[in-house]
Amino acid sequence: NAGVTQTPKFRVLKTGQSMTLLCAQDMNHEYMYWYRQDPGMGLRLIHYSVGEGTTAKGEVPDGYNVSRLKKQNFLLGLESAAPSQTSVYFCASSYPNYQPQHFGDGTRLSIL
């Protein structure tokens, strides 16, 4: 049972490049989330989805786009990477109604 799997685990980008982070969950969860974690800032919600084909903005959505074409996958895109987007990105999933969120082990992204 893999739980939540994030791909890739590490990546280095140059400013202006684009990339997509993939999150896959095998728990049949309806809800999925993307967070970023920066030193001293805690976990901040970027975007989330309450079901296949739905997405919504979180606390810090600017510069990111997301898609949820399949229930088990949630993609986070950076169209034009900026150094301020250097962070550790976590994906999580859960059942509805404030059930606990299950996290992946993160993607460490550096933008030069």
Next chain:
Amino acid sequence: QKEVEQDPGPLSVPEGAIVSLNCTYSNSAFQYFMWYRQYSRKGPELLMYTYSSGNKEDGRFTAQVDKSSKYISLFIRDSQPSDSATYLCAPGGGGSTLGRLYFGRGTQLTVWP
């Protein structure tokens, strides 16, 4: 004002000590209260989950919620070096937040042998 305030520490205690970790929150609509533990270079993992006010105990861990004062606590008894991690409080619920949790910044705990 942030939704959740948590002292980042760091907190360093000897093995066997009782540890108290705390958060305050501002949204009186919160009804669900979770504590997550995060080891270095790993994702957060659920440690405790409580609904509304009161206490919940699980082994060496006790979670307390006081909704009247908007105060959340996690106690660790007989702390072990394996408890060394960052602990994040995460309340949520109420209104139109649709499952969203609001995470504290996390408290970094070190338990030394």
